[in-house]
Amino acid sequence: MAIRERLSGNEAVAFAMRQIDPDVVAAFPITPSTEVPQYFSQFVANGQVHTEFVAVESEHSAMSACIGAEAAGARTMTATSSQGLALMWEMLYIAASMRLPIVMTAVNRALSAPINIHNDHSDAMGARDSGWIQIYNETNQEAYDSLIMAIRVAEHADVQLPVMVCYDGFITSHSVENIMLLEDELVKNFVGEYKPKYSLLDKEHPVSMGMFDLPAFYFEHKRQQAEAIKNAKQVLIDVQNEFAKISGRQYGLFEEYKLDDADIAIVIANSTAGTAKDTVDMLREQGIKAGLLKIRLFRPFPADEIAKALSHVKAVAVMDKAEGFSAAGGPIFVDVRSAMYGKADGVKVINYIYGLGGRDVGVYDIKQVYDHLQKIADSGQVDNLYNYLGIRE
Structure with a gap:
């Protein structure tokens, strides 16, 4: 019991x-x-x-x-x-x-x-x-x-x-x-x-x-x-x-949250996924088809499974709580984008670096990311591939 x-x-x-x-x-x-x-x-x-x-x-x-x-x-x-x-x-x-x-x-x-x-x-x-x-x-x-x-x-x-x-x-x-x-x-x-x-x-x-x-x-x-x-x-x-x-608790290689019919989605890991789920719920109430994929297994990376799960959306933002210093995006972004190459080429994929050093990220911060994705989904054009969330530029 x-x-x-x-x-x-x-x-x-x-x-x-x-x-x-x-x-x-x-x-x-x-x-x-x-x-x-x-x-x-x-x-x-x-x-x-x-x-x-x-x-x-x-x-x-x-x-x-x-x-x-x-x-x-x-x-x-x-x-x-x-x-x-x-x-x-x-x-x-x-x-x-x-x-x-x-x-x-x-x-x-x-x-x-x-x-x-x-x-x-x-x-x-x-x-x-x-x-x-x-x-x-x-x-x-x-x-x-x-x-x-x-x-x-x-x-x-x-x-x-x-x-x-x-x-x-x-x-x-x-x-x-x-x-x-x-x-x-x-x-x-x-x-x-x-x-x-x-x-x-x-x-x-x-x-x-x-x-x-x-x-x-x-x-x-x-x-x-x-x-x-x-x-x-x-x-x-x-x-x-x-x-x-x-x-009685079932886990997968990753978690899909309202992703099956989503037009826009984010990929994220660890505790901020909870904040992002609240954001998804709020946007769904507004009629926006937002979804989320939460990383669980990162090594080995479930590339084929993630590419399949995201293949139907119009735009995806991969959220990295680490700066990769590659000038080509954060570590999760690099793996997700690579996984989707040749398998989900029609999906627009962007990167957001967020929360470094404990910088707070709330529902309305995550909403900014979804707003950006909605613009990309509507226009079919990516303006900024690599982005920083909540930073004083």
């Missing part, structure tokens, strides 16, 4: 970690993810989990400890944000290349400089090509559910890759919402017991991990890694379907 509770995003994620009961958690505090290991350490101190909690001296050390633990056959988790994720950079690639199914909550926060502790997606977007699976989450409920499912995806025999469960700093991490929790036994049975095929501690089947890889083999190992992350898409679908049977 589901448990009704009121929790912040960080509390919900820590609660899920308690139910998962990982073998090792190694973490270093950084705002706004600090509460995740803080809450979880209380479960450790109270004897509610069997986890070995490793207090380290930096985020680089945290990921290094996670790599060592996972290589030794331990189910391993961590959490970080912003500069902490950036300090892990070297080890992110190593964790993925060694095919270690570590699960990490990435509580999204702007990168310095200037120093900023508020939300945008520059941290996780910067790590999007590190080989980690990335799942983005709008609400506390979604973050809780995704963390539980992430264990199954990461550890699947066809995947064996680390997973980032991303949600917005302060907006989601510290805001309290009503949430439906699963019973401990349900979660325990769902994630199952971790039985790695390879382990450094398996003396009967000795292996080497992270060894020197010469040109004769390195390319093939990268190809295997690329195939594994492709496999993650179908594995996530299967895991979500199984999760729906025990929770």
Whole structure:
């Protein structure tokens, strides 16, 4: 029977970690993810989990400890944000290349400089090509559910890759919402017991991990890694379907909100999707056929599915809460536009950068984007391809 509770995003994620009961958690505090290991350490101190909690001296050390633990056959988790994720950079690639199914909550926060502790997606977007699976989450409920499912995806025999469960700093991490929790036994049975095929501690089947890889083999190992992350898409679908049977909550690779008959639509990730849904509702009341596609799985990128979902609209604005510094648009925009090339060429696609450093974005800000899209849909002409929302020019 589901448990009704009121929790912040960080509390919900820590609660899920308690139910998962990982073998090792190694973490270093950084705002706004600090509460995740803080809450979880209380479960450790109270004897509610069997986890070995490793207090380290930096985020680089945290990921290094996670790599060592996972290589030794331990189910391993961590959490970080912003500069902490950036300090892990070297080890992110190593964790993925060694095919270690570590699960990490990435509580999204702007990168310095200037120093900023508020939300945008520059941290996780910067790590999007590190080989980690990335799942983005709008609400506390979604973050809780995704963390539980992430264990199954990461550890699947066809995947064996680390997973980032991303949600917005302060907006989601510290805001309290009503949430439906699963019973401990349900979660325990769902994630199952971790039985790695390879382990450094398996003396009967000795292996080497992270060894020197010469040109004769390195390319093939990268190809295997690329195939594994492709496999993650179908594995996530299967895991979500199984999760729906025990929770009653069904997820997809992305969420479509009033998109089926929309003329204009935006693509967006994480908490601002909630604001955008309110905007869609307001515009629908005015007779405007607005819709929304909310990104959930970003790595691997569900290109074909997104192109199909958007192929019938007249104009799309892709919303990026990170500046890609490519002079060609933000990271989500680049992927969406590429996905639509040759499959939805008649659709006009523009980009908006928004909310950097925690800049507030409300319903009427999002309405400006839809107003812009309506002009494009009516005229068939794109005036400005790359746009900034709510900035003092």
